[in-house]
Amino acid sequence: MTTIDTDPDTGLDPLEFAVTRNLAAKSNADRDAILASPGFGQSFTDHMVDICWSVRGGWHRPRVSPYGPISLDPAAAVLHYGQEIFEGIKAYRHADGSVHTFRPDQNGRRLQRSARRLALPELPVPYFLQSLRELIAVDGAWVPSGEDQSLYLRPFMFAKEAFLGVRPAHKVAYYLIASPAGAYFKGGVKPVSIWLSEDYSRAGKGGTGAAKTGGNYAASLLPQSEAYENECDQVVFLDQDRNVEELGGMNVVFVYKDGSIVTPQSDSILEGITRDSLLQLARDRGHHVEGRNVPLTEWREGVASGDIVEVFACGTAAVVTPIGTLKGRDFIDEQPSGTLALELREELTNIQYGRAEDKHGWLYRLDA
Ligand SMILES: Cc1ncc(COP(=O)(O)O)c(C=O)c1O
Numbered sequence: 001m002t003t004i005d006t007d008p009d010t011g012l013d014p015l016e017f018a019v020t021r022n023l024a025a026k027s028n029a030d031r032d033a034i035l036a037s038p039g040f041g042q043s044f045t046d047h048m049v050d051i052c053w054s055v056r057g058g059w060h061r062p063r064v065s066p067y068g069p070i071s072l073d074p075a076a077a078v079l080h081y082g083q084e085i086f087e088g089i090k091a092y093r094h095a096d097g098s099v100h101t102f103r104p105d106q107n108g109r110r111l112q113r114s115a116r117r118l119a120l121p122e123l124p125v126p127y128f129l130q131s132l133r134e135l136i137a138v139d140g141a142w143v144p145s146g147e148d149q150s151l152y153l154r155p156f157m158f159a160k161e162a163f164l165g166v167r168p169a170h171k172v173a174y175y176l177i178a179s180p181a182g183a184y185f186k187g188g189v190k191p192v193s194i195w196l197s198e199d200y201s202r203a204g205k206g207g208t209g210a211a212k213t214g215g216n217y218a219a220s221l222l223p224q225s226e227a228y229e230n231e232c233d234q235v236v237f238l239d240q241d242r243n244v245e246e247l248g249g250m251n252v253v254f255v256y257k258d259g260s261i262v263t264p265q266s267d268s269i270l271e272g273i274t275r276d277s278l279l280q281l282a283r284d285r286g287h288h289v290e291g292r293n294v295p296l297t298e299w300r301e302g303v304a305s306g307d308i309v310e311v312f313a314c315g316t317a318a319v320v321t322p323i324g325t326l327k328g329r330d331f332i333d334e335q336p337s338g339t340l341a342l343e344l345r346e347e348l349t350n351i352q353y354g355r356a357e358d359k360h361g362w363l364y365r366l367d368a
Helices: 026-036 075-079 102-119 125-142 216-230 272-282 296-305 340-352
Strands: 049-053 058-066 085-086 089-093 099-102 149-157 171-181 192-196 234-238 246-247 250-254 261-264 288-290 308-315 320-328 333-334 363-364
Touching: 026 125, 049 089, 049 125, 058 125, 075 149, 085 102, 085 216, 089 125, 089 246, 099 125, 102 125, 102 149, 102 272, 125 149, 125 171, 171 261, 171 363, 192 216, 192 250, 246 250, 250 272, 250 296, 250 340, 261 272, 272 288, 272 308, 272 320, 272 340, 296 320, 308 340, 320 340
Parallel strands: 192 234, 192 320, 261 288
Antiparallel strands: 049 058, 049 171, 085 149, 089 099, 089 149, 099 363, 149 171, 234 246, 250 261, 250 308, 308 320, 320 333
């Protein structure tokens, strides 16, 4: 059990996790074989964390158990009404062997905002942080040490009460699983092609777009298939006023020729932690940064006139991806290529992997 002090901000005592070791844990050789080429989201570590919540008992029964199937009543509300939220965050191994994650307080707070919107209970941030540490305490050897490799951590929460009435569930489960992740781009970062979704939207005004909830991703799958049919890698969504929102799983950022940086901001967009960090690094370099509506016409005309000099997407999984092409039903706009996206990517990953000074105090050690 990791010893953690009472949280100074919330006064919460740490949870006492019951730890059951996985007797069928992978051998070192099997684990090393997986870590040599982990891909993304395919293999999982030996353990998982879960914490129960009920209206009566609050957060209780924190456990670390062998990774395995979850038993659910067929009437569990999540299976019918999709009351579910999740997070995505990575653990990085530094050259001295230590394991760190990046701005986990931000993920913990975003999980709380998602919970509020989905009428789920808010997991206190100190419990969220403790869950990450507990899993690393047993599965730390799963954090790979290869270039651009990481352990992807997937916290999630869902309504498990067996009840078919439509109301917020009275019983909920929080889980944390982890999956080793390889370099997203083998052989260097490549610009992606983006399909403009005209027929489908991801989120609506007052909807769940700003929450990290499964339904948003379910809604993005058909337009993503349309993107593939049109030989594009990703899809970009517009809002009802034809402002640019985001990709299915990444935020979008525009760089202007005067050095200013603009990113779509509205209550239907997920507030990316990668974006926030990159924009801070850009501010540190003296760039003016603005979050506001970006009409599609501004994007297309800006590229045509040369006002926009670079467009990139960002998120935890791929970090930063330059956008090479925007394709719509009746146009293909080649996007200008610049150097800022890749410079910021390098700067951010250098901090995450402990190769550069962490001036903003973004790193959080998980294995001590
Ligand atoms: C829809 C969506 N937008 C943006 C992001 C970027 O968020 P973050 O940088 O916190 O990973 C994600 C997740 O990666 C996402 O799923």
